[in-house]
Amino acid sequence: MKQIQDYNKRKKIETHYVACTVDGGYVSERNILRTYKSVLGTVGAEDYTIHALRHTFASRLLKRGIEISVVSKLLGHADINTTYSTYIHVLNDQMTDVMSSICKV
Numbered sequence: 435m436k437q438i439q440d441y442n443k444r445k446k447i448e449t450h451y452v453a454c455t456v457d458g459g460y461v462s463e464r465n466i467l468r469t470y471k472s473v474l475g476t477v478g479a480e481d482y483t484i485h486a487l488r489h490t491f492a493s494r495l496l497k498r499g500i501e502i503s504v505v506s507k508l509l510g511h512a513d514i515n516t517t518y519s520t521y522i523h524v525l526n527d528q529m530t531d532v533m534s535s536i537c538k539v
Contacts, residue, residue, distance in 0.1 A: 435452065438452060438453075442454070442458075453466055466484070467484065470484055488509070491508075492505050492508075492509055492517070492520075492521055493521060493524050495508070496521055496524045496525065496528070497524060497527075497528070502514065502517055502518060502521070502525070505517055505521070506518075
């Protein structure tokens with residue numbers, strides 16, 4: 435995000451969008467998806483959905499110990515229970531890891 439902001443500043447692009455046109459305008463979801471698929475092909479990555487990036491982002495934050503309430507807000511969930519029910523598997527994995535480490539002591 436910081437790199438995008440820096441790029442926009444260097445190019446004197448004023449916008450409130452994360453991804454924008456050269457004049458700061460709205461970029462359609464279809465164009466973002468087309469660019470995303472092109473980048474995946476260029477780097478030889480698997481065909482992941484953009485939603486998979488969102489899921490990975492949230493899972494990695496939780497694995498790093500970020501509070502679920504913070505992750506919920508970053509994802510824009512209106513209710514923390516949505517976040518909790520979606521990412522309960524990550525939290526369960528963390529509990530298993532903690533219990534395993536206790537047993538090794």
